[in-house]
Amino acid sequence: MKISLTGIKPTATPHLGNYLGAIRPALKLSESYETLYFIADYHALTTVRDAGEMRGHIYDVAATWLACGLDPESTLLYRQSDIIEVFELSWILSCLLATGQLERGHSYKDALAKGGSPNAGVFNYPVLMAADILLYGAHVVPVGKDQKQHLELARDVAQRFNHIFANDEELLTLPEPLIGEAPLVPGLDGEKMSKSRGNSIPLFATAKKLRKMVMSIKTGSEALEEPKDPDSSTVYQLCKQLTPSIADEMATKLRAGGYGWGHAKQEFFEALEAELGPKREVYESLRGDTAKLDAILADGAARARARAQATMTEVRKAIGIS
Ligand code: ADP
Numbered sequence: 274m275k276i277s278l279t280g281i282k283p284t285a286t287p288h289l290g291n292y293l294g295a296i297r298p299a300l301k302l303s304e305s306y307e308t309l310y311f312i313a314d315y316h317a318l319t320t321v322r323d324a325g326e327m328r329g330h331i332y333d334v335a336a337t338w339l340a341c342g343l344d345p346e347s348t349l350l351y352r353q354s355d356i357i358e359v360f361e362l363s364w365i366l367s368c369l370l371a372t373g374q375l376e377r378g379h380s381y382k383d384a385l386a387k388g389g390s391p392n393a394g395v396f397n398y399p400v401l402m403a404a405d406i407l408l409y410g411a412h413v414v415p416v417g418k419d420q421k422q423h424l425e426l427a428r429d430v431a432q433r434f435n436h437i438f439a440n441d442e443e444l445l446t447l448p449e450p451l452i453g454e455a456p457l458v459p460g461l462d463g464e465k466m467s468k469s470r471g472n473s474i475p476l477f478a479t480a481k482k483l484r485k486m487v488m489s490i491k492t493g494s495e496a497l498e499e500p501k502d503p504d505s506s507t508v509y510q511l512c513k514q515l516t517p518s519i520a521d522e523m524a525t526k527l528r529a530g531g532y533g534w535g536h537a538k539q540e541f542f543e544a545l546e547a548e549l550g551p552k553r554e555v556y557e558s559l560r561g562d563t564a565k566l567d568a569i570l571a572d573g574a575a576r577a578r579a580r581a582q583a584t585m586t587e588v589r590k591a592i593g594i595s
């Protein structure tokens with residue numbers, strides 16, 4: 274079975290955009306791939322500067338994936354930082370990369386363009402990410418469009434390694450990005466839902482808060498009886514990504530008239546609650562049991578590490594350091 278692997282940075286509590294755009298599709302892949310999903314805590318260290326925040330978000334992310342249906346028996350769920358081999362491979366790969374290639378990195382270039390002085394972690398970020406992927410022989414990596422360049426670099430450096438140290442045999446597997454076709458999930462204001470825009474719907478807000486947020490979604494101001502255009506409305510777009518069958522009926526009613534935006538929001542809220550309510554209960558119980566989360570992460574780490582060590586044995590032999 275082919276391997277699907279992805280990393281999730283523990284930099285915030287997940288929102289509906291993360292769920293619809295990343296979590297739900299990645300979990301679906303576990304039906305056809307062997308799945309390894311890890312918490313990229315050392316990538317988060319390029320920005321997080323508070324130990325309590327880091328610790329808290331690691332648990333938030335772990336509890337979120339488990340509550341959304343990740344089965345820790347069949348999917349390896351682990352913390353990047355528990356697999357120390359990743360730093361060894363990261364160094365080896367960095368010796369094969371030209372600094373110019375890292376200088377062309379989008380995030381690094383963006384940080385410079387904004388007039389900042391990015392830390393060296395931002396510069397080296399794509400190398401650690403390549404090591405995250407190549408250590409486990411991942412075939413596909415589900416990511417957002419913004420990560421495409423990082424995947425190209427991972428492929429590139431794997432190819433270079435294989436060429437120089439393995440007679441062009443695929444000792445390191447060349448990964449493919451798996452980028453979702455679905456449009457980006459809009460936020461409360463109709464722009465891309467993002468934690469930094471302050472327009473996001475937190476995945477596990479209470480039902481009361483969730484309803485309040487849904488009711489605050491921007492809509493047109495047509496009268497109740499007027500026909501309405503679903504395609505230009507955020508509430509319909511959100512509903513379409515969440516539950517297409519409910520959205521289809523919503524579109525028919527909006528076009529017919531006699532159905533207001535308030536009705537549409539109420540239906541969307543009910544669909545959200547049906548999908549998220551049961552998951553919220555599991556989330557809360559897990560989030561309150563950090564000992565259980567630690568145990569699940571430790572078990573995932575032990576299994577992931579065995580694979581990482583097997584790869585490193587081959588890699589060290591290939592480079593002549595064993
Ligand atoms: P944010 O944009 O809030 O900072 P991240 O960059 O941490 O979110 O994204 C984590 C994952 O969630 C990525 O795979 C990204 O593609 C996905 N994602 C984030 N926002 C959206 C959105 N509005 N629509 C679809 N997917 C999203």
Ligand code: TRP
Binds near residue numbers: 280313316415
């Ligand atoms: N860079 C990814 C992001 O910002 C997170 C990440 C780290 C990752 N290592 C990875 C994703 C390996 C896929 C594979 O979202």
